[in-house]
Structures are given as structure tokens and as C-alpha cells.
Amino acid sequence: MIAASFEYDAPSTLEEAIGLLQQHGEDAKILSGGHSLIPMMKLRLASPERVIDINGIPGLSYIREEGGVLKIGAVTRESELEHSELLKKKFPIFADVTKLIADPQVRNMGTIGGNLAHGDAANDHPAAMLALRATVIATGPGGKRSIPIDEFFLGFYTTALEQTEILTEIQIPVPSKGTGSAYHKLERKVGDYATAGTAVQLTINDKGICTTIGIGLTNVNPIPLRATRSEQALLNKPLTDENIAAAAQMASEDCNPSADLRGDVEYKRAMVAVLVKRMIKKAIERAK
Amino acid sequence: MNKQITVTVNGTQQTLEVEPRTLLVHMIREILNLTGTHIGCDTTSCGACTILMDDKSVKSCTVLAVQANGKSITTIEGVSTEGAMNPLQEGFKENHGLHCGFCTPGMIMRATELLVNNPNPTEDEIRWGISGNLCRCTGYNNIVKAILYASAKMRGVPTASTEPEFV
Numbered sequence: 529m530i531a532a533s534f535e536y537d538a539p540s541t542l543e544e545a546i547g548l549l550q551q552h553g554e555d556a557k558i559l560s561g562g563h564s565l566i567p568m569m570k571l572r573l574a575s576p577e578r579v580i581d582i583n584g585i586p587g588l589s590y591i592r593e594e595g596g597v598l599k600i601g602a603v604t605r606e607s608e609l610e611h612s613e614l615l616k617k618k619f620p621i622f623a624d625v626t627k628l629i630a631d632p633q634v635r636n637m638g639t640i641g642g643n644l645a646h647g648d649a650a651n652d653h654p655a656a657m658l659a660l661r662a663t664v665i666a667t668g669p670g671g672k673r674s675i676p677i678d679e680f681f682l683g684f685y686t687t688a689l690e691q692t693e694i695l696t697e698i699q700i701p702v703p704s705k706g707t708g709s710a711y712h713k714l715e716r717k718v719g720d721y722a723t724a725g726t727a728v729q730l731t732i733n734d735k736g737i738c739t740t741i742g743i744g745l746t747n748v749n750p751i752p753l754r755a756t757r758s759e760q761a762l763l764n765k766p767l768t769d770e771n772i773a774a775a776a777q778m779a780s781e782d783c784n785p786s787a788d789l790r791g792d793v794e795y796k797r798a799m800v801a802v803l804v805k806r807m808i809k810k811a812i813e814r815a816k
Numbered sequence: 817m818n819k820q821i822t823v824t825v826n827g828t829q830q831t832l833e834v835e836p837r838t839l840l841v842h843m844i845r846e847i848l849n850l851t852g853t854h855i856g857c858d859t860t861s862c863g864a865c866t867i868l869m870d871d872k873s874v875k876s877c878t879v880l881a882v883q884a885n886g887k888s889i890t891t892i893e894g895v896s897t898e899g900a901m902n903p904l905q906e907g908f909k910e911n912h913g914l915h916c917g918f919c920t921p922g923m924i925m926r927a928t929e930l931l932v933n934n935p936n937p938t939e940d941e942i943r944w945g946i947s948g949n950l951c952r953c954t955g956y957n958n959i960v961k962a963i964l965y966a967s968a969k970m971r972g973v974p975t976a977s978t979e980p981e982f983v
Contacts, residue, residue: 529858536819536836536882566878567860569837579836581883607872631948633926634860636872637879718947719861
């Protein structure tokens with residue numbers, strides 16, 4: 529399959545890329561890893577007139593910790609996240625997430641920025657970013673702006689990014705001691721989109737009380753979903769089996785999956801409850 | 817508008833003119849006539865089109881030829897030296913790692929990067945490592961053995977051809 533014709537630019541600076549976006553507006557698409565965009569173009573589900581390849585712009589690929597904040601450049605490949613020693617130590621959830629994204633070759637190309645900017649509730653990073661309470665940095669003609677992850681996903685393939693903005697960085701607060709995180713998705717085969725997926729990060733104090741909690745859900749809602757009621761049910765409470773089961777039940781009630789080849793609605797809701805329960809327990813283990 | 821790109825393919829630098837929409841796999845097969853790289857699913861699933869781009873295994877059906885500008889490409893045609901099989905090719909031959917052979921170039925290119933990153937992988941690591949490559953003949957067991965054989969050979973550990981397993 530061959531995409532419709534388009535013009536191709538490979539700018540070497542961010543300013544140049546933003547200039548091209550200003551010039552071409554809705555006719556242009558940003559190419560990062562390309563593993564969502566190129567398949568859509570081959571299927572002619574997307575036919576941009578112009579593709580702006582940001583892979584040649586230096587300084588968009590990094591993983592570093594600065595002043596209590598983890599900063600990840602948007603063009604950082606999934607395989608780099610998967611094998612990062614810094615992430616293994618402080619954010620084990622990244623290894624959970626990346627290992628389940630497609631396959632090794634796709635992870636050599638796919639980027640975290642593209643995974644988020646695509647605005648697909650079936651992608652795996654959005655739920656993790658909700659659990660980690662990330663902030664997305666967008667760079668546009670007027671400079672940078674911060675977008676809290678809860679304000680980022682607006683609809684089906686729609687995000688808060690303006691037409692002239694490029695997602696350039698993801699910022700995540702480095703959690704305090706006693707924090708654990710975990711992600712898992714149920715998939716029919718290796719590399720499939722999730723039947724359902726759950727990301728959890730939580731902090732437990734020395735009295736066994738849950739002092740922070742984030743729960744994000746993959747592919748069970750039109751947009752990536754925060755399980756708000758489940759979080760509230762556990763915040764400042766002991767993480768007893770009873771409380772966890774109640775929170776898991778709430779998540780399964782509050783999500784809004786659609787029936788497809790991966791399962792019917794009832795099945796997906798049931799799997800959300802199972803995954804929320806398991807991921808909370810795994811995060812608790814890792815918090816110790 | 818066509819774009820001029822410069823790529824190093826199997827060690828030789830070439831300057832080519834391509835349409836932006838030309839896929840890397842089409843450039844390799846149809847412009848360079850290197851037909852060892854196969855097109856299987858054309859949807860990023862099967863891995864038959866796997867090549868190395870700057871030493872990273874990628875699915876060339878999902879990369880634009882223009883994205884390879886300035887980069888180094890290795891295809892199955894570039895893995896042997898002076899007609900001698902490299903350890904992976906030898907491993908596939910000795911362990912019956914192929915039946916029809918359609919997936920083999922992609923398997924070998926993927927396994928090439930796998931063994932660079934992890935010279936002594938476990939069976940489990942190999943199975944995860946080739947999870948983006950489909951084989952519809954072998955049932956994978958002999959492919960895993962072939963990669964273990966290559967790993968041993970490359971590390972200088974004595975190798976023995978195993979009895980092929982027919983599943």
C-alpha cells in the first residue's frame with residue numbers, strides 16, 4: 529500500500545518546523561516515529577499534503593532528572609525508555625509499558641511524544657501519564673506552554689495541541705519514597721492493542737495509608753480515562769483488600785468500553801476490575 | 817516533488833531520487849534490486865521486511881525512504897562476507913530454522929541486533945526478541961535454536977547442530 533502524494537520537509541531546528549506548521553496549517557502533519565502516521569497514510573485514513581519530519585532536529589531525545597522532575601524529550605524512542613537505567617530505578621512502570629508496545633522493531637522507531645500526540649485511547653503511554661500525573665510541554669510560535677495531562681486528551685485522536693504546536697517534552701514529578709507503580713494490559717497476542725489496560729502509581733506512608741494515587745485506563749473509553757472515583761476511594765485510606773476491591777469495581781463501572789473483536793462491554797468491564805486490583809497490588813509490592 | 821537522498825546500503829554510499837511517499841522497502845527492492853528483503857503483511861506486523869537502519873532493526877514497510885537520508889542500511893545481502901555464511905545464517909541452516917524461507921531474512925536481521933544488544937540471550941529473551949517476526953512454518957523452536965547456535969558461535973563456545981524438531 530502506498531500513501532497519497534505529499535511534500536516532505538526535514539527541518540533542522542524547532543523554529544523552522546513551527547514556521548512550516550504556521551505556513552501550512554491543517555495540511556501538515558508532524559512525523560516523529562511514524563508508526564501510527566505512516567500506517568494511517570498507507571491505508572489513506574490520513575492524507576496530509578505535507579509531512580514535517582522532526583527526527584533531524586537535535587535535542588529532542590533525552591531522559592534526565594532535574595530538580596525533582598523527570599524530563600523526557602518527545603522524540604525519545606520506546607526502546608530507549610525500555611532500557612533506561614534511570615527509569616528502571618525510579619519508574620518501573622516504563623519497563624511495564626514499553627515491553628507491551630508492539631514489538632522490538634516498532635519500539636526502535638516509535639516515540640513517547642508521538643504515542644501521546646496521536647491522541648489514541650488505545651495507546652499505552654496515555655494511561656501511564658495519567659497515573660504519573662505528567663505535564664506535556666508544547667512548543668509553538670509563542671514559545672513553550674505546559675499542559676497538565678488531565679487537560680491534554682480532548683476527544684478521539686484530538687489533543688490540546690494547537691495546529692502550530694509541537695509536543696517537545698514530557699515532565700513527571702519524581703515521587704517520594706514509598707511510591708510504587710505498575711502497568712499491564714490484557715492483549716490477545718504480543719503487540720496487540722489493549723483489550724483493557726491499567727496504570728497505577730501510589731504512595732504508602734509508614735502507617736500503611738495511601739497518600740497519593742493515580743489510576744489510568746487504556747482503551748476502555750473514547751479518550752484515555754482517569755479512574756477518579758477509584759482514586760478518591762483509596763486516597764488517605766489503608767490499602768485493604770476490601771478497599772482495593774471497591775476501587776476496582778468503581779473503575780469497571782466508570783469506564784465506557786465499546787464492544788469489538790477484543791471483547792464485549794461486560795467482559796471488558798470485568799477485565800478492568802481485575803487489572804485495577806492486580807496493578808494496585810503490584811504497585812504496593814514495589815512501594816515497599 | 818522528488819527528493820534526493822544519500823544512503824549507505826551494505827557499505828556502499830548511493831545517491832537516489834525518490835518520491836517522499838516511497839517506502840524504504842520499495843526503495844530497497846525496486847530501486848536497488850535487493851530482493852532479499854521481503855514484503856509480507858505490509859502492515860508492520862510480520863517483520864519479513866526487517867532491515868537495519870543505523871544498526872537498529874526496523875520494519876522497512878513502515879519507514880519512508882526519505883527518512884533513511886544520511887543513514888546506513890544493512891539488508892540480508894550485506895550480512896555475509898566473501899560468500900561465507902555468517903553465524904546466524906549458519907545457525908539457521910544447521911538447525912533447520914527455515915522451511916519456506918520467506919520470514920528468514922527478517923528473522924536474521926532482527927536477530928542480528930538482538931545479539932549485539934544481548935550476546936548471550938536466554939531462550940525466553942530470544943522469544944521476546946523476535947516477537948515482531950512471524951513464521952508460519954517452523955513453530956519457532958528451530959529458529960530459537962538457530963539464534964542460540966549463533967550466539968554460542970559468536971562467543972567462541974563450541975556449537976553442535978541439534979536434531980531439528982518437527983512440531
